[in-house]
Amino acid sequence: xxxxxxxxxxxxxRHSDDAHKxxxxxxxxxxxxxxxxxxxxxxxxxxxxxGAGLITAAVPDSLNHIFETxxxxxxxLPLKDNNGEISVECAKDVLKFALKCDAVAIGPGLGVSEGGxxxxxxxxxxxxKKLIIDADALNILSKDVSAFGKSSADILLTPHxxxxxxxxxxxxxxxxxxxxxxxxxxxKKHNVSxxxxxxxxxxxxxxxxxxxxxxxxxxAKGGSGDVLTGVCVSLAAQGVSAFKSGVLxxxxxxxAGDLAKDKFTEYAMTPxxxxxxxxxxxxxxxxx
Numbered sequence: 001x002x003x004x005x006x007x008x009x010x011x012x013x014r015h016s017d018d019a020h021k022x023x024x025x026x027x028x029x030x031x032x033x034x035x036x037x038x039x040x041x042x043x044x045x046x047x048x049x050x051g052a053g054l055i056t057a058a059v060p061d062s063l064n065h066i067f068e069t070x071x072x073x074x075x076x077l078p079l080k081d082n083n084g085e086i087s088v089e090c091a092k093d094v095l096k097f098a099l100k101c102d103a104v105a106i107g108p109g110l111g112v113s114e115g116g117x118x119x120x121x122x123x124x125x126x127x128x129k130k131l132i133i134d135a136d137a138l139n140i141l142s143k144d145v146s147a148f149g150k151s152s153a154d155i156l157l158t159p160h161x162x163x164x165x166x167x168x169x170x171x172x173x174x175x176x177x178x179x180x181x182x183x184x185x186x187x188k189k190h191n192v193s194x195x196x197x198x199x200x201x202x203x204x205x206x207x208x209x210x211x212x213x214x215x216x217x218x219x220a221k222g223g224s225g226d227v228l229t230g231v232c233v234s235l236a237a238q239g240v241s242a243f244k245s246g247v248l249x250x251x252x253x254x255x256a257g258d259l260a261k262d263k264f265t266e267y268a269m270t271p272x273x274x275x276x277x278x279x280x281x282x283x284x285x286x287x288x
Contacts, residue, residue: 003203003210003251005288011248012285013051013238024053025237026101028077029108029230030094030119031135032059034084036109037066039135039226042271043108044074046230049278050252052237056101058094060086085113091122098123103130103237103245107137108226116140124151130236130245134158134229142166148190155192156242158229164196184209193243195232197225201250205243212247214254218266219274227274228253256281 015024027047032040037059044057055074059067060081067076077097079090086094098104104127110116117140123131124147131153133141138159141147145167148155157167165172168186175182175196183196188206196202201212232249236242259280260273 001208001210003212003247005251005285008248008251008285009288011240011244013235013240015238019053021053024051025103025234025239026054026056027052027233027237028056028058028098028101028104029233030058030086030104030106031108031110031137032057032063032067033086033109033111033113034063036111037063037070038223039109040067041070042223042226042275043105043230043233044071046227046275046278047105047234048073048230049275050231050234050249051282052103052234055234056097058086058097060084082113082115085111086115086119087113088115088118090115091118094119095122095126098127101129101237102239103132103233105132105134105229105233107134108229110136110140112136112139121147121150124148124153128152130154130156130233130242132156132158132229132233132236132242132245134225135163138163139166145190148192154236154242156195156232156236156246157192158195158197158225158232158246160197160225164194180204180209180211193246195228195246195250197228201254203243203246203250208243210247212250212254214251215257216254216261216266218261218264218269219254219257219271221271223271224253224257224274227271231278252278252281252285255285259284
């Protein structure tokens with residue numbers, strides 16, 4: 001099925017006039033490492049623009065001052081780290097905080113350290129709400145996809161073709177030729193939802209399958225996926241399933257990207273332009 005605006009409107013989270021910030025969803029995003037602080041900032045700011053009430057970025061303690069400076073409206077959770085990557089010692093602290101949140105994303109700028117692996121493993125074992133897994137967290141999982149069997153969480157994976165290749169063991173060329181069937185089979189086998197990024201992004205929970213019509217090649221720049229992760233986790237925290245957060249998130253993210261292209265061209269637009277056009281994308285969708 002091609003995602004259409006009627007489906008998006010029908011499933012967008014709605015909030016009462018007297019809602020407070022806690023009613024709009026609590027988000028935790030875990031990641032960041034030396035050289036990759038921007039990924040977390042983009043994901044966090046996108047989550048804020050997508051409507052969640054409280055956003056916390058869990059980041060290495062030694063880099064926390066960077067996030068405190070760059071993120072005005074997002075809180076931080078400094079974590080024990082090892083040379084700029086989160087350490088094994090912080091896993092229980094992350095889980096304790098995550099259990100208070102409605103949705104968690106892990107991966108933007110995370111790195112592939114043992115600390116990241118420990119945090120992800122504990123979340124899979126102990127966290128049962130919505131869990132969005134992206135970027136380096138996918139690369140960690142690719143070493144042992146049986147880890148999904150430990151989890152009772154509502155999981156959305158957001159791989160690009162290269163990450164999907166590492167997850168499923170198929171070549172990038174084979175995946176590109178069979179995007180829908182590869183995503184569907186993997187989702188069904190591992191009881192997760194998959195958002196396979198690229199032209200005509202595919203989103204499936206192993207039963208339903210959607211193809212996203214929005215977006216353009218100006219979005220093929222480092223950071224666009226981090227923005228998508230932020231949008232998806234924000235929508236999930238506001239009450240939609242992980243699968244629907246992927247369907248809606250891909251559509252809204254692409255719509256914002258199309259607006260950015262109109263303003264800046266596919267050459268000059270940046271991932272931050274996608275964030276800055278999320279408000280207009282929501283407005284345009286809501287006016288239909």
